[in-house]
Amino acid sequence: MTSKPRPSKTTPAQRRTPRQDRSRAMVARIVDAGQEVLIAHGYDGASTNRIAQTAGISPGSLYQYFPDKDAIVAAVIERYLTGVTERVRAHVVDNLAAPPDTGVPQAISVLLDALGDHRELLRAVVEQTPRLSGGSATMLAFEQQIGELARVALSMRRRSVPADVDFDATAWLLVRTVEHLTIRYLLDRPPISRERFLADITRLVLNFFREPMRAERERTD
Secondary structure (H helix, E strand, C coil): CCCCCCCCCCCHHHHHHHHHHHHHHHHHHHHHHHHHHHHHHHHHHCCHHHHHHHHCCCHHHHHCCCCCHHHHHHHHHHHHHHHHHHHHHHHHHHCCCCCHHHHHHHHHHHHHHHHHCCHHHHHHHHHHCCCCHHHHHHHHHHHHHHHHHHHHHHHHCHHHCCCCCCHHHHHHHHHHHHHHHHHHHHHHCCCCCHHHHHHHHHHHHHHCCCCHHHHHHHHHC
């Protein structure tokens, strides 16, 4: 007569958790290595073998989590831009009611810090990485989320902007203008102080909402 197997003291969910934790840790390890390799060698110099070596694992172990180099690079971009988005969104949401003359430079300052914390990664993403489907989708999501916040901020100040302003079009235009100028400022490092950059880009944004006739009167006074 055979004895019945003893029931496990742990639930299936409990037994799976360590494996899931290990999987998440391994994915993070590979993405960290991918970021390091991308910064050091650029997209063309990156390879799954080099990333695996940097991560301290075998190529076979890497392929259990990522099918190819592009998937790793896309994950690097996604993690980076997701972090930037979360920082900017949190600040903007907390300061939606701030007057534009202080809210705009503060929001752009947060964007400068979020993008500039990993300046060399930003350079690798912008200048060396082709437009991968995953990376471009993450950038589009970033622009859409920040654009929606900009549209909300505009609508909250409906009475203080020209009547013919299209909030959707304006949010699209301003987000991409600020994004491009901020990225180029970080990467090109022009002989412009941070304070001067923030003052001038704020003026650029705020002048967009001035009534044309009033702006012309102020210019000629």
